Amino acid sequence: AIDVVDVRPLVSGTITAVHFRDGAQVRRGDALFTIDTRLYQAAVDQAQADVAGAGARNAYARTDAARARRLLTQNAIAQRDLDMALQQELTASADLKAALARLQTARVNLDYCHVVAPVSGRVSRAELTVGNVVASGASSPMLTRIVSISPIYAAFEVDEQTYVRFLGQPHERPVTVGLGLANETAFGRQGVVDSIDNQLNGNSGTIRVRARFDNPQGLLVPGMYAHVKV
Numbered sequence: 166a167i168d169v170v171d172v173r174p175l176v177s178g179t180i181t182a183v184h185f186r187d188g189a190q191v192r193r194g195d196a197l198f199t200i201d202t203r204l205y206q207a208a209v210d211q212a213q214a215d216v217a218g219a220g221a222r223n224a225y226a227r228t229d230a231a232r233a234r235r236l237l238t239q240n241a242i243a244q245r246d247l248d249m250a251l252q253q254e255l256t257a258s259a260d261l262k263a264a265l266a267r268l269q270t271a272r273v274n275l276d277y278c279h280v281v282a283p284v285s286g287r288v289s290r291a292e293l294t295v296g297n298v299v300a301s302g303a304s305s306p307m308l309t310r311i312v313s314i315s316p317i318y319a320a321f322e323v324d325e326q327t328y329v330r331f332l333g334q335p336h337e338r339p340v341t342v343g344l345g346l347a348n349e350t351a352f353g354r355q356g357v358v359d360s361i362d363n364q365l366n367g368n369s370g371t372i373r374v375r376a377r378f379d380n381p382q383g384l385l386v387p388g389m390y391a392h393v394k395v
Contacts, residue, residue: 166312166387167377168284173307174299175277176200187290190383191282191311198280198291198308200299205275212268219257219264226250226257277301286313287383312387315380318359319344321393322371332361332374332395342376343394346385352394354378354385 182199185191233250236242282288289310299305319342323332332340343352356378365372376393378385385391 168313170283170311171307172309173305175301176274177300180295180297183291185288189288191288193282193285195282197282200278202278205278208271209275212271216264216268219261223257223261226254230254284313286311314383316377317380317385319376321374323374325370328372345392347390
């Protein structure tokens with residue numbers, strides 16, 4: 166497969182819904198799982214309240230600093246008082262930016278509760294179902310796996326002499342490749358060479374080549390063996 170994605174949770178919680186059938190075709194962005202959103206929604210609400218409070222304090226600090234500047238020109242306050250008002254204005258502005266950052270983080274975590282397909286392809290089975298508690302991170306249990314179906318790669322080895330004589334030469338057009346499955350004698354499916362490895366295998370004297378084939382019906386499945394003719 167061109168794309169292979171092990172879908173894992175990015176937030177911790179209880180799975181509340183599974184939105185696909187095992188083995189179904191999914192499109193990028195389709196809903197796969199839902200993780201309990203209540204705690205993350207509460208975090209968003211709290212962060213929004215913090216932003217509102219920080220915004221109010223920032224507005225007051227700006228107003229107070231502007232007032233202090235006017236009073237200093239009238240010799241009504243000391244320079245130290247103005248410096249303090251300016252420092253409070255900068256602190257309030259920084260607090261507002263920090264609150265906005267926390268709100269953005271809370272919204273991202275809430276969005277992660279809705280696990281969607283990162284690529285289009287065929288989904289495997291749901292490894293964890295409704296009611297299971299999941300943890301976040303790369304080491305967490307896999308929820309499911311998605312493999313793209315079309316186009317699809319066929320990988321094969323070419324001996325050194327064939328590479329030097331043919332594949333290693335410049336070509337004006339893409340090199341065509343025929344493919345037949347293990348139970349077929351003809352090479353009825355047509356594709357093109359997509360890439361050639363950057364070094365030969367010194368033990369086998371071959372170089373790895375990859376061809377790309379359209380697979381609109383999904384008949385070719387990753388892991389199949391096939392006969393390839395260049």
